[in-house]
Amino acid sequence: MTHSAEGTYKLPLSLRAPRFLGRPVVRFLAHLGRFGMLFVELARALPDWRTWLPRAIEQCENVGYGSLFIVVLTAGFAGAVTAIQAGYQFTGSVPLYYMGAVVAESIILELGPVLTAFILAGRIGARYAAELGTMRVTEQIDALESLGRNPASHLVLPRVIAGLLMVPALVVVADIAGLLSGWVAVKSTLHVSNQDFIYGTRYFFRSFDLWYSVIKAEVFGAVVTVVPCYVGFTAEQGAEGVGNAATTAVVWSSVMILLLDTVLAKLLLPT
Amino acid sequence: MIKLVDVHKSFGSHVVLDGVNFAVNTGETVALLGPSGTGKSVLLKHIIGLLRPDRGDVLVDGASVPHMGRDELTALRRKIGYAFQMGALFDSMPVRENIRLGITDDALYRDPAYCAQRVAECLALVNLEPGVARLMPGQLSGGMRKRVGIARAIAGHPTYLLYDEPTSGLDPVNADAMDALIERLQKELHVTSVVVSHDVRGSFKVADRIALLDGGQIRKEGTPEQFMEAKDEVVRRFLERDFEVLEAEA
Numbered sequence: 103m104t105h106s107a108e109g110t111y112k113l114p115l116s117l118r119a120p121r122f123l124g125r126p127v128v129r130f131l132a133h134l135g136r137f138g139m140l141f142v143e144l145a146r147a148l149p150d151w152r153t154w155l156p157r158a159i160e161q162c163e164n165v166g167y168g169s170l171f172i173v174v175l176t177a178g179f180a181g182a183v184t185a186i187q188a189g190y191q192f193t194g195s196v197p198l199y200y201m202g203a204v205v206a207e208s209i210i211l212e213l214g215p216v217l218t219a220f221i222l223a224g225r226i227g228a229r230y231a232a233e234l235g236t237m238r239v240t241e242q243i244d245a246l247e248s249l250g251r252n253p254a255s256h257l258v259l260p261r262v263i264a265g266l267l268m269v270p271a272l273v274v275v276a277d278i279a280g281l282l283s284g285w286v287a288v289k290s291t292l293h294v295s296n297q298d299f300i301y302g303t304r305y306f307f308r309s310f311d312l313w314y315s316v317i318k319a320e321v322f323g324a325v326v327t328v329v330p331c332y333v334g335f336t337a338e339q340g341a342e343g344v345g346n347a348a349t350t351a352v353v354w355s356s357v358m359i360l361l362l363d364t365v366l367a368k369l370l371l372p373t
Numbered sequence: 374m375i376k377l378v379d380v381h382k383s384f385g386s387h388v389v390l391d392g393v394n395f396a397v398n399t400g401e402t403v404a405l406l407g408p409s410g411t412g413k414s415v416l417l418k419h420i421i422g423l424l425r426p427d428r429g430d431v432l433v434d435g436a437s438v439p440h441m442g443r444d445e446l447t448a449l450r451r452k453i454g455y456a457f458q459m460g461a462l463f464d465s466m467p468v469r470e471n472i473r474l475g476i477t478d479d480a481l482y483r484d485p486a487y488c489a490q491r492v493a494e495c496l497a498l499v500n501l502e503p504g505v506a507r508l509m510p511g512q513l514s515g516g517m518r519k520r521v522g523i524a525r526a527i528a529g530h531p532t533y534l535l536y537d538e539p540t541s542g543l544d545p546v547n548a549d550a551m552d553a554l555i556e557r558l559q560k561e562l563h564v565t566s567v568v569v570s571h572d573v574r575g576s577f578k579v580a581d582r583i584a585l586l587d588g589g590q591i592r593k594e595g596t597p598e599q600f601m602e603a604k605d606e607v608v609r610r611f612l613e614r615d616f617e618v619l620e621a622e623a
Contacts, residue, residue, distance in 0.1 A: 107546060152483070237463075239456050240459065240461060240462050240464075241459065241461035242459070242462070242463055242464070243461075244418070244423050244457070244461065245455070245457055245461035245463070246463075246474075247422050247450070248423065248450055248453070248455040248457075249450065249451075249474055249475055249525075249529070250447040250448070250450035250451040251474065251479065252476055261444075
């Protein structure tokens with residue numbers, strides 16, 4: 103042991119380092135275990151449909167209808183920008199009917215699902231984490247447990263079901279909005295005829311592309327609900343704890359979306 | 374009967390309960406006193422299985438709470454009413470729904486006529502107007518929130534009632550009214566009650582027996598009269614502020 107200037111004993115670096123590194127690892131494993139247990143709780147809550155179904159319908163309205171405007175707006179701008187930038191890059195180098203393919207494939211395969219998921223991670227994820235975090239710090243979750251009721255069927259499962267149902271629906275709407283705005287942008291900037299745009303769109307289109315978009319949306323729907331619910335459930339005391347939970351939920355949901363986006367592309371798209 | 378046997382509980386390096394031995398007999402009201410931050414609420418949460426002891430055992434009607442399975446724990450919680458310190462009302466639901474959630478029998482919970490009647494009964498038991506049922510928790514005063522919390526706790530006809538700081542944050546008049554309410558519920562519902570508090574005067578009024586939690590252990594246990602005669606310096610110091618009033622009342 104070494105003797106510091108303050109007169110306290112310090113362990114040598116060789117002993118401090120494993121402890122310094124070990125703590126985050128143990129904390130991560132503990133989170134992983136509790137996160138896994140949340141899925142077990144969700145599975146157990148499934149038969150209790152009388153509890154979660156009415157609440158899930160409420161949440162569907164909140165996630166679906168409540169997010170519709172911002173999702174359409176974002177997808178619309180994304181489609182238009184994709185079209186304009188593709189026009190800038192491709193004019194003179196490739197046939198202009200390719201524009202239909204670029205817009206459609208960019209929106210359906212990537213921008214529609216990913217941008218929608220990011221918006222929902224902010225809009226729904228932060229809300230869920232803050233709601234459940236507040237319920238945790240004000241003992242509402244303890245109260246629910248003390249009444250012999252399962253917080254998973256009352257609080258988590260309705261939100262997850264809403265995400266699983268509404269996010270794919272929103273992504274389909276986003277795909278349509280992005281495609282239409284891209285079409286309008288292409289027509290107004292590049293003098294491409296409707297027939298050329300449709301020809302280009304259909305030339306590279308495979309029906310699996312739509313399935314791929316919906317599969318991604320389903321996975322992202324789970325991410326933007328399960329992660330924030332877990333973070334809210336494990337929020338620490340006080341207003342700061344709730345604020346941290348909201349931030350953590352958005353950050354981790356976004357990281358998971360990016361990670362799973364890559365994994366799904368690798369797994370599902372034949373190269 | 375509730376029995377805590379050598380219960381230890383720490384949060385990180387902070388030892389909260391350090392070998393607590395404590396019993397509550399059927400039908401009696403026991404007040405658990407102690408300075409703020411001594412682990413009174415932590416102890417209460419062990420009884421209902423919201424926390425598990427690091428060591429020791431918690432027995433309710435002879436069954437070990439930490440060793441209970443999921444279904445047993447649910448069954449146990451359905452016979453214990455827990456009134457939280459700040460009410461812990463579900464703020465997205467009106468008072469009616471909050472109290473309805475306290476009806477622990479699933480068949481009765483799904484019977485609208487019974488629920489409406491039981492909500493009205495419980496509100497009456499805690500001296501609240503029937504119109505309160507329509508209000509949202511955010512529209513209630515602190516005292517009313519605590520009363521609604523108690524109404525929710527008694528809605529399922531519990532055998533045990535656990536009160537966490539029922540008078541904290543209330544003005545003296547409302548604190549006295551809350552003490553009277555606890556006494557009345559004890560007489561009318563014949564429940565076994567544990568009242569966690571740092572309100573000495575109120576505890577002496579409502580409790581058959583008193584226990585003082587200090588330093589993670591039960592420092593003294595006895596009737597209010599035995600507490601008044603206590604020679605223990607820690608006990609006397611804790612009671613000092615209220616001693617003159619208590620002696621005058623005696």
